[in-house]
Amino acid sequence: MTTLLVRHAQLLATMDDHRHEIMDGGFFVRDGFIEQVGATSELPQTADEVVDMTGHLVLPGMVNTHHHFYQTLTRAVPAAQNANLFNWLKTLYPIWARMTPEDIRISTQTALAELALSGCTTASDHLYLFPNGSKLDDEIEAAAPVGIRLHASRGSMSLGESKGGLPPDSVVDSEDKILEDSERLIKKYHDPKPGAMVQIVLAPCSPFSVTGELMKQAAVLARELGRPSGLLRRHHRRDPPRLRGPRPRLAPGLHRRPGTGRDLRDQPPAPRVPRPLLADRDRDREGSPPAQRRLR
Numbered sequence: 001m002t003t004l005l006v007r008h009a010q011l012l013a014t015m016d017d018h019r020h021e022i023m024d025g026g027f028f029v030r031d032g033f034i035e036q037v038g039a040t041s042e043l044p045q046t047a048d049e050v051v052d053m054t055g056h057l058v059l060p061g062m063v064n065t066h067h068h069f070y071q072t073l074t075r076a077v078p079a080a081q082n083a084n085l086f087n088w089l090k091t092l093y094p095i096w097a098r099m100t101p102e103d104i105r106i107s108t109q110t111a112l113a114e115l116a117l118s119g120c121t122t123a124s125d126h127l128y129l130f131p132n133g134s135k136l137d138d139e140i141e142a143a144a145p146v147g148i149r150l151h152a153s154r155g156s157m158s159l160g161e162s163k164g165g166l167p168p169d170s171v172v173d174s175e176d177k178i179l180e181d182s183e184r185l186i187k188k189y190h191d192p193k194p195g196a197m198v199q200i201v202l203a204p205c206s207p208f209s210v211t212g213e214l215m216k217q218a219a220v221l222a223r224e225l226g227r228p229s230g231l232l233r234r235h236h237r238r239d240p241p242r243l244r245g246p247r248p249r250l251a252p253g254l255h256r257r258p259g260t261g262r263d264l265r266d267q268p269p270a271p272r273v274p275r276p277l278l279a280d281r282d283r284d285r286e287g288s289p290p291a292q293r294r295l296r
Contacts, residue, residue, distance in 0.1 A: 007040040014037060025038065063120070098131065104139055129157060155203045156173065
């Protein structure tokens with residue numbers, strides 16, 4: 001077993017329900033899990049590693065609940081600024097179609113470095129296109145040296161332009177290939193243990209880029225393998241009329257965000273936890289300054 005003692009922080013903000021703040025605070029960690037938080041005088045006095053935080057503020061690590069790492073490479077494309085969702089996508093799809101495995105690795109480390117520098121310790125990423133031999137493996141392997149916990153979503157697009165979808169056929173895959181690769185990734189990388197550094201989520205992209213059948217099959221596969229499934233779907237004020245209105249009903253086990261393998265309406269209320277900060281991934285598309293929204 002390994003232990004870590006962080007002590008003598010000028011202020012430790014717990015972010016618990018009562019917003020406790022501890023002067024001359026610290027915490028004690030055993031095998032990666034915090035065992036004790038409190039005043040330095042109340043903590044063990046020795047550990048395998050001791051970090052003196054005199055003069056520093058200590059906060060809990062932030063959780064980024066939604067990201068697209070690969071898009072860090074295309075944030076400044078002029079034609080994609082101040083565009084609505086569909087025009088933004090159609091501008092960038094051809095660029096994304098030229099990405100390589102190396103681009104996935106570079107964008108992953110760029111995004112995670114930015115997150116780490118802003119205090120993030122856990123991130124969920126949604127990668128849903130795999131051009132030119134790219135795989136989710138490229139992201140997972142590139143993330144490992146950074147040391148941030150990763151919930152890697154195996155996204156997918158199967159409904160190309162030739163079948164009435166929005167994305168060009170060059171960035172979509174067959175549904176058989178998507179499901180086969182999803183199963184491979186879960187078996188290879190998913191770690192179900194508490195504190196795992198990598199977990200896998202299945203996440204068909206959106207109603208304009210995947211079929212209803214793929215959503216159902218992804219949910220079935222996730223349930224069989226004990227994994228969450230998710231559907232990325234957000235309405236936009238400039239969406240075409242056919243995509244506005246009530247959201248479609250989803251098959252049991254298919255979620256609009258990572259869940260527990262059950263339909264959202266069957267889930268108990270979520271426990272109270274500090275609100276994670278969600279970086280606004282559409283800040284460039286909307287032409288607005290960087291923003292953060294608090295999830296309710």
